[in-house]
Amino acid sequence: MKTISITNNEHRMRSVGFVRRGYSATGGAEAYLKRLAAGLLARGYRVVLLGTGAWPVEAWPGGEVVTFANRSLHEFSKQVLESKKQHNLDLLFSLERVPRCDIFRAGDGVHAAWLEHRKKRESFLKRWFSSWIPRHRAIIAMERKLFAPQVSTLVIANSAMVAQEIERYFLFPKAQVRVIPNGVPPVKTLTQEEHRGAREIFGMGEREFVILFVGSGWRRKGLEIAMEAVERISTQQAHDRPMRLYVAGRGRMSSAPSKTVCFLGPVKKMELLYSAADLFILPTLYDPFSNASLEALAAGLPVVTTRSNGSSEIIEEGVHGSLVDDPSDVDAFTCAISFWNERLNSDDATKTREACRRLGAFFSMERNLESTLKVLEEALVKRSVEKVSH
Secondary structure (H helix, E strand, O other): OEEEOOOOOOOOOOEEEEEEOOOOOOOHHHHHHHHHHHHHHHOOOEEEEEEEOOOOHHHOOOOOEEEEOOOOHHHHHHHHHHHHHHOOOOEEEEOOOOOOOOEEEOOOOOHHHHHHHHHHHOOHHHHHHHOOOHHHHHHHHHHHHHOOOOOOOEEEEOOHHHHHHHHHHHOOOHHHEEEOOOOEOOOOOOOHHHHHHHHHHOOOOOOOEEEEEEOOOHHHHOHHHHHHHHHHHHHHOOOOOOEEEEEEOOOOOOOOOOOOEEEEEOOOOHHHHHHHOOEEEEOOOOEOOOHHHHHHHHOOOOEEEEOOEHHHHHOOEOOOEEEEOOOOOHHHHHHHHHHHHHHOOOOOHHHHHHHHHHHHHHOEHHHHHHHHHHHHHHHHHHHHHHHHHO
């Protein structure tokens, strides 16, 4: 275990240890943790990162980082729990499946639920083989311990869908689950000139109907379904505006790329990319709450996604986007894209974009932070009561 500290903290300061394995400079979970930690630091908390050696000290608010060797999840969990006392931490706030942590944010959803969704696209032989993969079995075992009915952990689910899965799969007490949707920073509305400039940066035509797909894990998020739907519309129907799908992020394709698709790779100026597009699509097989969907709404883009995406809960059909029941239903996605192509090429376009922006702005980082802070305070009171009773 290696400890790096570049700050001195008072022992009486409320101390929260944030748990996250691995590190990605562009990762959504890392960005969420850093924003939350910065907010708590400004409110007088001591914030400590408990992670692996990949975390750069300078990237963590307050600079206090405790690192471990990146071993199994079981070993990592054991080291994290031991560090709580060693580093005088009042609470453990974990994004990893660490049994007996004080607060667990189920940002990745329920692994057992994800495997069940995945089975719909797998053969019997592959389903059987997947059930014996050590990694899957280890994660499910940790979830059973984490969500055992007798534990006192408070759980933050980012959607009602995930909250219901936790209760259904593990009989976890409903009273210990809090639903707090993701939050996004405010997005600047571009002028017409700025919009044209943004399109030029990404090689988009001025009259092109731009459909945006964002994320890695392309098979799970349904990129091939999106490609097929756009290809079908482009070849079978005549449109006044050319249509193209732009893909941001890394992934592997199992089929040949289409002429109607542009692969951008990882994009640093994501806010600019959202603002340059017309429509967002995510035919995901399973997503606890797609942050990309929320970012698209905040930029004024209607969202076409599935009901297996937790963020679908905030979308009103025909107002902020379209929801598809079956992630593999290409026809349904084709109809949804055609509908929004027509809507956004009419007098309703401005009204639609404003409705999407209002919805996205409602789910702000400030709102998420305040709701999360209430859970932290609740956990602190709970631990104080438990100490007195013992």
